[in-house]
Amino acid sequence: MNTIETIKDGKNYTAVTVGKLNEIKDYVLPLGEIEIPGKVFAGQALHATGSELSFQTLVPGQDSGFLHTHKTHEELYFILKGEGEYQVDGDIFPISEGSIIRVAPEGKRALKNTGKGELLMLCIQYKANSFVESDSPVSDGNILNEPLKW
């Protein structure tokens, strides 16, 4: 069973590792009286202050097991490996490596591995509608005029 390891923790950052992506399948998530294989949450280890995130591996034929919605969080699903189907509110569409799905809080969502190998996804949630028009990556970022040393 894998566990998240902290690389380094500083005043303004936390760095962790979940290990090689093809070993995510070896994680086991305890959830009350059951265990979910192939899934790991990382938000707490990272001390994230506005997101939660998880990696999950689905074996061929496996799906999410249930539909779910959210109260106030938008989710992004990144398909990092494999092939499958995604559904929101009954709409079903194919997804594969490089697909990204954004789901609003009220969307009824689930995912299925329809391929022959493992499906690996990264899911991130954060407050929906928390950006305003001025929140472009350009306007929020400050490029510093000081030397970059290694």
Added chain:
Amino acid sequence: MNTIETIKDGKNYTAVTVGKLNEIKDYVLPLGEIEIPGKVFAGQALHATGSELSFQTLVPGQDSGFLHTHKTHEELYFILKGEGEYQVDGDIFPISEGSIIRVAPEGKRALKNTGKGELLMLCIQYKANSFVESDSPVSDGNILNEPLKW
């Protein structure tokens, strides 16, 4: 040159594809009068309402080119492939496939590919400190008691 394609757009979701992850290097980001190879932003295509995100490939020896901070956004960096070094406020530490780095808005950050192959990262930004104690993935999510059909 690659472009993001929309898979499907619905009331509560948007699905896009950036293509195979080993072809992110073929994207070119226009930025004023210059072009940044190997980088693509996807927040706008996804109609994301509380995040911006980008994939970026760095070739061996290449770094971010500059230090940067943010005004109000926390960032997460996911290393999906390769080996490198990350720095925040002058602290330098090694990162590789499976590393995740959270940086607070005021952290002065940069990344370098110190490996022999390409370094692929996914960067996501969202409002720092937008979660409160009750915003656990468990408390925000609703598992639906209705059949999951494919």
